[in-house]
Each structure stands twice: as C-alpha cells, then as structure tokens.
Amino acid sequence: MLNKFNFAKQIVLNVASYIREHLNDQLEIETKSSPTDLVTQMDKEVQDNLVTWILEAYPADHILAEENGLRHSISDGNVWVIDPIDGTNNFVAQKSDFAVVLAYFENGIGQFGVIYDVIGDKLYHGGGQFDVYCNEQKLPSYQDRPLNQFLMASNAGIFERNDWGIADLAKETLGVRVYGSAVISFSKVLSGQLLTYISYICPWDYAAASIMGDKLGYTTVTFDGKQPDFESHQGIMMIPMMKLDEIKKYIYRKRED
Amino acid sequence: MLNKFNFAKQIVLNVASYIREHLNDQLEIETKSSPTDLVTQMDKEVQDNLVTWILEAYPADHILAEENGLRHSISDGNVWVIDPIDGTNNFVAQKSDFAVVLAYFENGIGQFGVIYDVIGDKLYHGGGQFDVYCNEQKLPSYQDRPLNQFLMASNAGIFERNDWGIADLAKETLGVRVYGSAVISFSKVLSGQLLTYISYICPWDYAAASIMGDKLGYTTVTFDGKQPDFESHQGIMMIPMMKLDEIKKYIYRKRED
Numbered sequence: 001m002l003n004k005f006n007f008a009k010q011i012v013l014n015v016a017s018y019i020r021e022h023l024n025d026q027l028e029i030e031t032k033s034s035p036t037d038l039v040t041q042m043d044k045e046v047q048d049n050l051v052t053w054i055l056e057a058y059p060a061d062h063i064l065a066e067e068n069g070l071r072h073s074i075s076d077g078n079v080w081v082i083d084p085i086d087g088t089n090n091f092v093a094q095k096s097d098f099a100v101v102l103a104y105f106e107n108g109i110g111q112f113g114v115i116y117d118v119i120g121d122k123l124y125h126g127g128g129q130f131d132v133y134c135n136e137q138k139l140p141s142y143q144d145r146p147l148n149q150f151l152m153a154s155n156a157g158i159f160e161r162n163d164w165g166i167a168d169l170a171k172e173t174l175g176v177r178v179y180g181s182a183v184i185s186f187s188k189v190l191s192g193q194l195l196t197y198i199s200y201i202c203p204w205d206y207a208a209a210s211i212m213g214d215k216l217g218y219t220t221v222t223f224d225g226k227q228p229d230f231e232s233h234q235g236i237m238m239i240p241m242m243k244l245d246e247i248k249k250y251i252y253r254k255r256e257d
Numbered sequence: 258m259l260n261k262f263n264f265a266k267q268i269v270l271n272v273a274s275y276i277r278e279h280l281n282d283q284l285e286i287e288t289k290s291s292p293t294d295l296v297t298q299m300d301k302e303v304q305d306n307l308v309t310w311i312l313e314a315y316p317a318d319h320i321l322a323e324e325n326g327l328r329h330s331i332s333d334g335n336v337w338v339i340d341p342i343d344g345t346n347n348f349v350a351q352k353s354d355f356a357v358v359l360a361y362f363e364n365g366i367g368q369f370g371v372i373y374d375v376i377g378d379k380l381y382h383g384g385g386q387f388d389v390y391c392n393e394q395k396l397p398s399y400q401d402r403p404l405n406q407f408l409m410a411s412n413a414g415i416f417e418r419n420d421w422g423i424a425d426l427a428k429e430t431l432g433v434r435v436y437g438s439a440v441i442s443f444s445k446v447l448s449g450q451l452l453t454y455i456s457y458i459c460p461w462d463y464a465a466a467s468i469m470g471d472k473l474g475y476t477t478v479t480f481d482g483k484q485p486d487f488e489s490h491q492g493i494m495m496i497p498m499m500k501l502d503e504i505k506k507y508i509y510r511k512r513e514d
Contacts, residue, residue, distance in 0.1 A: 178435035193351040
C-alpha cells in the first residue's frame, strides 16, 4: 500500500506542475449543469493524464471520476476516485484556491486520500494506515472547543435559504466562510481551522477528505445523519465525532420547496 | 513622500514579524459590539507599536485607528489610518487570512496604502503617486470582462437578507466568496480575482484599499453611490469604474426591516 500511496502523491504533484506551467494559457470553458458549473480543457487533460498513469501502473484497478462519466462503484475492487480540479470556478476566475484530489478504496474501504492545494502549495495526505500530514507536518486529531470559538464553511445559497437549519447552526459559531472549493474547505477542517464544511456535493468532492477525516476524529455524514452513498449528489457534512450530537440539534429541518 | 511610504512598509513588516513569532501564544480575547466582534491583546499591542513608531518619526501627524478610540478626521492635516489586524476572527480561529493595514492621507487626499497578508506573505502597496504592487509585481489596471466571468465577495448575512439587492447582483456573477476579512477581500479585487467586495465596514477597513483602487480603475462608494465619509460604519463597495452603471442596476433596494 505504501507504494501506491507514494505513487498517488507523485502523480498529483506531476499534474499540478503541469497546471502551474499552463496557468496563463487561454482556457476553453464550457458549462455543465448550469451557467456557473464550469469545466475547462485543463480539467479534462488533468483527469486524462491521471487515469492513464493509474491504469498503466495498475491495469486491474478502476476509476470513479468527475469528468467523462467514469463511474465505477467504490464497493467493487480497487477504485481510484479523481477530482482533477476541485474549485474550477476559482481556477478560471482567480487562478488560485483550487485543488487536485485523489482517493483510493479497496472494496469500499478508504485506504488513503491526497489533496493538493496547487497555488497554496499544501499537500494533504494520509488516512487508512497512514497518519495525516499537511506537507511535512503531521496533523493533530480534532481538539474540542465550544462552537462559538469556531468558524465554519458552506456555500452562500445554503445560508440564503437556511437549508436544514444550517444558518441557525452558523449563528452559534464565530462566523461563516465561503471558499468556492469543497476540497479547500475540507482541508481547513482537517487542519483545525474550521468546525465543519457543509454542502451539496459529489463523491469526488468528499472521498479523500472523508478518509483523512476518519483518521483525525471526524465523521462524514449526510444531512440526515446517514453514511454518504459515494454515488449521487448529496447534502454532506464533515464534523467532529465529539460534536455530532450537538450539531444534530441544528441540522434537522428539511426545506419544503 | 517616498520616505514616508518606505517607512510605512517597514513598520508594517516589523509588526507582522512580531505577530508571526507570537502566533501560538495564548490569546486574551474580548468581545466588542457583539459575541462575534472580537479583539485580542495582539490587536492592541500591534496598534500601540504602530502608533508609537509613527508619532516618534512624525510628531505632528495624527491617527485614525480601530482600537482605543483614536479618531482623528482624515480631512485635517497628515493622518495615518490603522487597522492593526483586519480579520481578527480569522486570526483567532484560523491563524491565517488576516492583514495589517496602513493608509496615509494629507488633508483628506489619500497618498498611499499598505496591506500585508501576514501568513500569505503578500504585501500590497501603492496609490497616490506610487504604482500599486503585490510584493515585487506591479498590478495591472482593471481589465474589463462580463459579470458572469467574475466572482465577488461579501459577508454571508448580506446574501441571507439580499440587502440592497446584492444577492441579485451575485446571481449575475460566477459566484460568491466570503473570506472574513475586508482587507483580504479588497486585495483580491485589486489583483483582479474578484469583481467587487461589498460590506458594512469602517474607515480602517477600506481606506488603504480605496487609495490603491483609485489608481487601478476602481471607485469606492456607499450603497447609494456616494463617497464614503471615512468616519462611520457604512455600506461600502469597491467596484470597477467601468462597471458602475451596470452594478447600480442591481444595488438599489433599501431593506425595509
């Protein structure tokens, strides 16, 4: 497993170098489900490279990835979960605050995750049998403090609508942040800078963070407290295990519309 | 003026070194106007140091600063505007995404601004007779593109309430970000990463950015299109001059409650 883990880190760093070298190239931008759901040729190139390298090295393995409809179930065999660029809108409009993400599962069990904040140059890696690090620094497990000493993150729409009482929870905290990348937000939870990140997201958005979070005292659940399905677009939150009961008191209301 | 400008940059870097050295010290945290309006002994120490050094070097000058009620009008003589730590809640809860800020006015005319993103190690400086830089890189003037190719920033409450139609404006853009520091947000406008930052803020939050923004094709106005008063807590937006008429179409509704 160590070889696979090191391989995963290396290919993430390789594509990140490529992204940095081509950061000021003209982007071909297309929309997917909505005018603000963007994909660029860079997302596709990065994913294609990662898929090629993985299947060259491990021909029997499978892929679940954001682009091009690669949708192998994480429960079946050795499965790599890929988000080539998480935070594509940040990538397009800011050239920062985006990440390359890999997670690796064997028959549904998370073995490790790798998250690289490309411009911030922060590589989060670990989970499963591996301790969790940010670059060379081992991350400590969750350290408890009251809700009102924490910031939390989500997206602006959730607060506007107070979906599931999330805005009510936010009022018990020090405040709300919106970074525009699920994975950048999760990395701030893993490093103790946020209480939680809560949003409607897909498996490639939460797979790597959830594997690392499990190792550090967090749990990743749906808004009604179930395990994520690693298939559909769901309401997901990564929260400290110790705070689960307290947070459930706020996250309870299903929006009616 | 060049001497004063270099002096300003130097004292900002000096206090930033002090902050970094003491980043993991125990903080004494007090609340001001609300449970989420925090101040620490570090804010006060940093401000005291800046005030002391400024008045030693320039005994005839005056101070407008966030802490301790130092409230000299920017219209009267040589006035330094200080925000010792902008983004105090980020400083307390995240140890990142906060800034030290100085602006300098002579009889109401902005001469230069200095913004230092302490952990990001980005020094924004310039305005008045000086070009605007981020570290050693000269920042280009605003480059126009359509609203739907820009992100914008504000705070979560403004979107929740759609104050002044700001959430309506946001729906025309690529999305909304909330960073928890006015000055960090303004610095992303200055560097072309955001269309605008819109919030209810105080003079020390917008003074430095507005001086630099004037140099790069931005204007800093209240929600009803007037000049900020540099005295009270006001609704403020820094927007590209070229987009003023377009943005005014959205920012028009006074909230009734």
